[in-house]
Amino acid sequence: MRRAAFSHSNGRTVDSIMLAQQYAGIKRDLDEKGIIFSFSGYLSEGILYSLGEALREKMTLEETDGPTVRRVFAVFVEQMQNIIRYSAEKVTGAREKPVELSAGMVTIGMEGGKVFIVCGNTVYNADVPRLRERLEYLKGLDKDAIKTYYREQLRETPEEGARGANIGLIEIARRASEPIEYDFLELDEGKSFFCLKARI
Amino acid sequence: MESLKLPATGRTPEVDFDFSQGVLRLSGESYPDDVATFFGPIFASLRAFLAEAGGHPIRFDMELLYFNSSSAKALMNIFQMLETAASEGRSISVTWCYEENDDSMQELGEDFAEDLQHVAFTLKQIPADGAS
Numbered sequence: 001m002r003r004a005a006f007s008h009s010n011g012r013t014v015d016s017i018m019l020a021q022q023y024a025g026i027k028r029d030l031d032e033k034g035i036i037f038s039f040s041g042y043l044s045e046g047i048l049y050s051l052g053e054a055l056r057e058k059m060t061l062e063e064t065d066g067p068t069v070r071r072v073f074a075v076f077v078e079q080m081q082n083i084i085r086y087s088a089e090k091v092t093g094a095r096e097k098p099v100e101l102s103a104g105m106v107t108i109g110m111e112g113g114k115v116f117i118v119c120g121n122t123v124y125n126a127d128v129p130r131l132r133e134r135l136e137y138l139k140g141l142d143k144d145a146i147k148t149y150y151r152e153q154l155r156e157t158p159e160e161g162a163r164g165a166n167i168g169l170i171e172i173a174r175r176a177s178e179p180i181e182y183d184f185l186e187l188d189e190g191k192s193f194f195c196l197k198a199r200i
Numbered sequence: 201m202e203s204l205k206l207p208a209t210g211r212t213p214e215v216d217f218d219f220s221q222g223v224l225r226l227s228g229e230s231y232p233d234d235v236a237t238f239f240g241p242i243f244a245s246l247r248a249f250l251a252e253a254g255g256h257p258i259r260f261d262m263e264l265l266y267f268n269s270s271s272a273k274a275l276m277n278i279f280q281m282l283e284t285a286a287s288e289g290r291s292i293s294v295t296w297c298y299e300e301n302d303d304s305m306q307e308l309g310e311d312f313a314e315d316l317q318h319v320a321f322t323l324k325q326i327p328a329d330g331a332s
Binding site: 045048049053065066067070071073074077078081147150151154155167168170171174175 | 210211231233265266268269270272273276299301302303304305307311312314315328
């Protein structure tokens with residue numbers, strides 16, 4: 001028995017051609033940008049784990065050396081956890097077992113022989129100046145200065161209200177092989193879209 | 201005092217704290233989804249162990265291949281506990297293992313060693329197993 005969805009009504013046929021065309025277009029666009037995978041939507045710790053494993057498996061299959069796999073993975077984890085913790089778009093789950101879903105996107109690709117990871121999420125405009133200041137400071141540091149900054153922050157007690165370490169951004173800058181890149185795009189409703197790119 | 205043994209999970213390291221022998225070991229990877237929940241019991245038992253009378257020497261084997269920045273804070277806390285105990289006269293040695301060619305982990309070992317005055321700290325290179 002054919003199911004209704006596969007019946008040959010003309011409308012459906014046209015729809016499905018457009019569907020494939022549309023998504024082939026998206027895929028081609030991703031491929032052209034060297035993107036290996038990209039995830040957009042609600043992120044959670046569970047998704048971090050699964051995507052992280054997939055990333056490591058792929059790199060290991062391609063015989064990337066252990067330390068490089070670990071560096072890429074380390075940047076990936078910090079980027080994902082930044083979204084999960086600081087995205088301005090969140091859904092909090094059931095009472096008994098709180099699940100945190102935070103909207104954002106993560107993109108991993110290859111560019112000029114280097115792996116890059118870009119994360120994007122919305123942030124409140126009120127938080128932008130402080131974040132921008134920290135990123136600009138980090139961007140201006142050379143390798144040794146990043147290392148010293150990391151050592152200092154490792155010994156700092158966490159800031160009020162901060163979850164986890166504030167050294168996440170420093171860790172990203174440290175494991176990256178080039179200065180980090182960032183950008184903000186102001187949206188409406190008091191929010192901005194924030195992007196952070198690291199090349200490993 | 202009873203040992204603290206936790207098997208490794210996908211995101212948390214194997215914990216093998218044999219308090220009767222004074223041999224403590226962390227191995228594997230550490231990026232728990234909730235650092236406080238994972239490290240809380242570890243801090244508690246280590247604190248209790250260090251508070252016990254008796255000068256049993258302590259050996260701490262740090263064999264983590266990877267830890268995230270939140271875990272780094274927790275590890276720093278452990279190292280500070282050990283340094284305090286060592287400064288009070290306890291004999292404590294720490295061996296920080298890193299795989300050959302893993303400059304990041306070697307550098308992190310140096311970062312952690314910086315403050316240690318009384319703990320005997322050794323960086324030890326181990327062969328890479330090829331996997332991550």
